[in-house]
Amino acid sequence: xxxxxxxxxxxxxxxxxxxxxxxxxxxxxxxxxxxxxxxxxxxxxxxxxxxxxxxxxxxxxxxxxxxxxxxxxxxxxxxxxxxxxxxxxxxxxxxxxxxxxxxxxxxxxxxxxxxxxxxxxxxxxxxxxxxxxxxxxxxxxxxxxxxxxxxx
Numbered sequence: 001x002x003x004x005x006x007x008x009x010x011x012x013x014x015x016x017x018x019x020x021x022x023x024x025x026x027x028x029x030x031x032x033x034x035x036x037x038x039x040x041x042x043x044x045x046x047x048x049x050x051x052x053x054x055x056x057x058x059x060x061x062x063x064x065x066x067x068x069x070x071x072x073x074x075x076x077x078x079x080x081x082x083x084x085x086x087x088x089x090x091x092x093x094x095x096x097x098x099x100x101x102x103x104x105x106x107x108x109x110x111x112x113x114x115x116x117x118x119x120x121x122x123x124x125x126x127x128x129x130x131x132x133x134x135x136x137x138x139x140x141x142x143x144x145x146x147x148x149x150x151x152x
Contacts, residue, residue: 009037012108013115014100014132015078016043020117022082024147028115032089037112039087041079042094044103045071071095101135114140118148 013028015021028039045067072095079091096103108114116133137144 009035010040010111011035011037011113011115012040012042012104012111014043014104014117014136015041015075016100016117017074017078018117020147022078022117024115024117024145025079025082027145027147029083029087029089029091031113031115035112038090038092040092040094040107040111041075042096042104042107043071043075044096044098044100046097046099068095068097100132101139104132104136105139105141108136108140108142111142113143113145115145115147118146 009032011028011032013021013024015025025039025041028041031037032039047063047067072093075093075095079087079093083091094107096107098106104114104116114136116136118130118133133146137146
């Protein structure tokens, strides 16, 4: 993207509201404190697979605004709950349309690192590594830190 900044001190962290993403956000803020960096908290939003009663239908613009608005509110709430209203470092927020892995990989271009939780809100709870974390570790152009829930 043309507006993507090349910043060596920028730490991108995926936040979806899960416990492991909040752990990732806490770790990213502590790392930014140590390195003098900034944190970019990123959330992806997408439409449910079966949007509409009869299967997939193109969403209306009001649906799009509502889903994106909800993602923005949930990101703000997760940041407030996790690092407070006055974090010790600059925390930027980014809400983008698309799949979580794709959005995170795009946001992490030029970043010093990408931090993700080991498992998000979807999928199978028994997996040690969720599909988004696995995809990011395999395809990111920067180092990736994967935080397990509870800091384990």
